[in-house]
Amino acid sequence: MKHLIMLVCAAAIAQDAEKDVPGKAQAEIARRGAMVERVGGIQDAGDPAAAISAAMQPPADDSHKWHFTLVTMRNCQWCAKLRADFENDPKLKAWVDTKDYTKSWAHWQVVQIEDQSQAWRWKDFKPTQFPTLIVQPPVNGSWGDPHTIVFVRQGYMPPADLDAAIRKAIQLYAVKVFPRHLAWASKQGKTEMADAGFRSGGAEQSGGWTPPVTPPSPLPPLPNVPPQTYPPTADPSSPAGLTIPLSLPSLTTILLLLTAASNVWMLYRDLARQSGVRLLIDDQTADRIRRLIQTLAGQSPGPGGDSARPPAS
Amino acid sequence: MIRPAVLAACLLVLPLPALTGPLSGRCQAEHAAYMELPAEYRAWFRNPDGSCVQCSNGMVGMHINRPEWTFLLWNTEYGPAERGGSWPGRVADYARQRGMRIFNVTGNSYADTRPWMLWAAQTNRFCAIGAGAAHFQTLYGYVPGDARPWKVCNNNSTHRIDEYTEDEFRRLHLASGPWVVVPDEPTPAPPPRLVAWWQ
Numbered sequence: 001m002k003h004l005i006m007l008v009c010a011a012a013i014a015q016d017a018e019k020d021v022p023g024k025a026q027a028e029i030a031r032r033g034a035m036v037e038r039v040g041g042i043q044d045a046g047d048p049a050a051a052i053s054a055a056m057q058p059p060a061d062d063s064h065k066w067h068f069t070l071v072t073m074r075n076c077q078w079c080a081k082l083r084a085d086f087e088n089d090p091k092l093k094a095w096v097d098t099k100d101y102t103k104s105w106a107h108w109q110v111v112q113i114e115d116q117s118q119a120w121r122w123k124d125f126k127p128t129q130f131p132t133l134i135v136q137p138p139v140n141g142s143w144g145d146p147h148t149i150v151f152v153r154q155g156y157m158p159p160a161d162l163d164a165a166i167r168k169a170i171q172l173y174a175v176k177v178f179p180r181h182l183a184w185a186s187k188q189g190k191t192e193m194a195d196a197g198f199r200s201g202g203a204e205q206s207g208g209w210t211p212p213v214t215p216p217s218p219l220p221p222l223p224n225v226p227p228q229t230y231p232p233t234a235d236p237s238s239p240a241g242l243t244i245p246l247s248l249p250s251l252t253t254i255l256l257l258l259t260a261a262s263n264v265w266m267l268y269r270d271l272a273r274q275s276g277v278r279l280l281i282d283d284q285t286a287d288r289i290r291r292l293i294q295t296l297a298g299q300s301p302g303p304g305g306d307s308a309r310p311p312a313s
Numbered sequence: 314m315i316r317p318a319v320l321a322a323c324l325l326v327l328p329l330p331a332l333t334g335p336l337s338g339r340c341q342a343e344h345a346a347y348m349e350l351p352a353e354y355r356a357w358f359r360n361p362d363g364s365c366v367q368c369s370n371g372m373v374g375m376h377i378n379r380p381e382w383t384f385l386l387w388n389t390e391y392g393p394a395e396r397g398g399s400w401p402g403r404v405a406d407y408a409r410q411r412g413m414r415i416f417n418v419t420g421n422s423y424a425d426t427r428p429w430m431l432w433a434a435q436t437n438r439f440c441a442i443g444a445g446a447a448h449f450q451t452l453y454g455y456v457p458g459d460a461r462p463w464k465v466c467n468n469n470s471t472h473r474i475d476e477y478t479e480d481e482f483r484r485l486h487l488a489s490g491p492w493v494v495v496p497d498e499p500t501p502a503p504p505p506r507l508v509a510w511w512q
Contacts, residue, residue, distance in 0.1 A: 018398040019363025021447045021489050025400030029490040034425045037417040039408045058432035067502035101499035117383050120351050124506040136502045139437040140344050147506040211387035212357050215380045
């Protein structure tokens with residue numbers, strides 16, 4: 001009996017020793033000494049050169065880079081197309097290197113709108129059409145509050161137009177905040193911290209083996225998207241960069257409005273007929289127009305259309 | 314004196330790379346930086362069973378938008394649940410299996426790991442750090458000039474953020490051994506906000 005108790009105790013101690021940062025971890029830290037092991041994901045498995053055994057300085061500070069965030073949704077062909085554009089189009093590649101952040105002018109993130117582990121990001125601004133591209137200033141505060149949306153485009157835009165729109169928005173923004181940029185440059189390191197992010201409360205909920213939410217599926221590899229002709233913008237004279245204040249309703253919205261208007265029109269015709277008012281268009285033609293509008297509304301195209309609907313949660 | 318219109322015109326013809334500025338050295342510009350995870354999200358990573366290293370890394374993953382990191386504690390398509398105690402070799406193994414890009418940094422002293430923690434905070438990546446005896450926590454914020462500049466989220470009390478002076482933080486870190494796990498991933502943007510800057 002005594003031996004059994006001792007065995008149970010020993011097992012419990014051994015189990016405790018394997019928790020958190022056990023003694024063997026501290027021994028391993030001591031053995032490793034000053035060492036930086038760069039684990040580059042799946043690609044470096046079995047590659048001895050990937051482990052850099054010499055003491056290493058941290059990489060260069062990249063907090064001065066701007067941020068490009070692409071918000072996508074599942075089964076959205078225009079989202080895949082824009083992702084592919086950023087990988088392949090020379091104009092867009094000049095903004096972001098999607099493969100190597102060290103070579104990229106801006107930081108690049110793709111967020112899936114269905115990913116509930118990222119839902120907290122959308123507390124102030126939640127995209128409603130996809131793909132959505134958001135451009136924000138650097139986190140070091142050199143160009144103002146990094147939360148600020150400098151440019152947002154909801155819906156697909158061809159690379160050349162998007163490139164021009166991004167450039168125009170950043171330039172206009174830079175002009176606007178240039179005095180603040182000069183002030184920042186003259187007194188770095190004295191930024192006051194806001195209290196955001198230090199809220200307390202909330203339920204404690206880890207422990208089980210099932211995650212709190214279903215993780216997003218890994219982004220699928222980009223398909224070979226055949227060249228597609230995107231419908232031209234409704235108003236070519238409007239500056240494409242400032243989609244924040246100047247955005248037009250999507251095609252779907254216009255068609256839905258037309259459908260509603262046609263229903264009201266049919267109602268008016270009924271009332272007019274009952275009151276003996278002469279109608280300008282005969283019933284057959286009117287019905288044909290109404291059906292045409294409904295057919296169009298039922299087949300609205302990808303960007304800003306069916307694929308742009310927010311997900312059912 | 315330069316007139317605003319002239320200044321604006323000059324800026325418009327500036328090549329865009331100039332907007333990144335000349336201050337792209339190694340953490341020369343110290344600025345306040347902190348994660349913005351609401352408490353109910355931090356609570357996902359409350360230490361259930363002595364998995365403090367994975368809890369700390371998971372919280373970093375949520376911040377940097379990397380599900381391979383975020384869902385470390387659970388069985389998902391990114392890999393099996395990683396539970397229990399961890400050491401640098403184990404972290405390197407599961408990072409490889411899951412496709413997590415990391416700097417697995419160990420040192421002989423605080424001087425070896427401090428620059429990495431500072432880099433991680435200043436670039437808005439943040440990191441999982443040794444903090445407390447046989448324990449790992451998440452570096453949550455760094456505010457230069459603050460009396461307690463180091464902000465840390467303990468996975469045993471995720472509802473609050475603990476603040477430390479430089480000396481307190483050094484002792485806290487060394488109590489577990491100079492080891493930090495830093496993302497080798499692009500920085501996430503802070504939650505976007507519509508501000509009428511064009512007005």
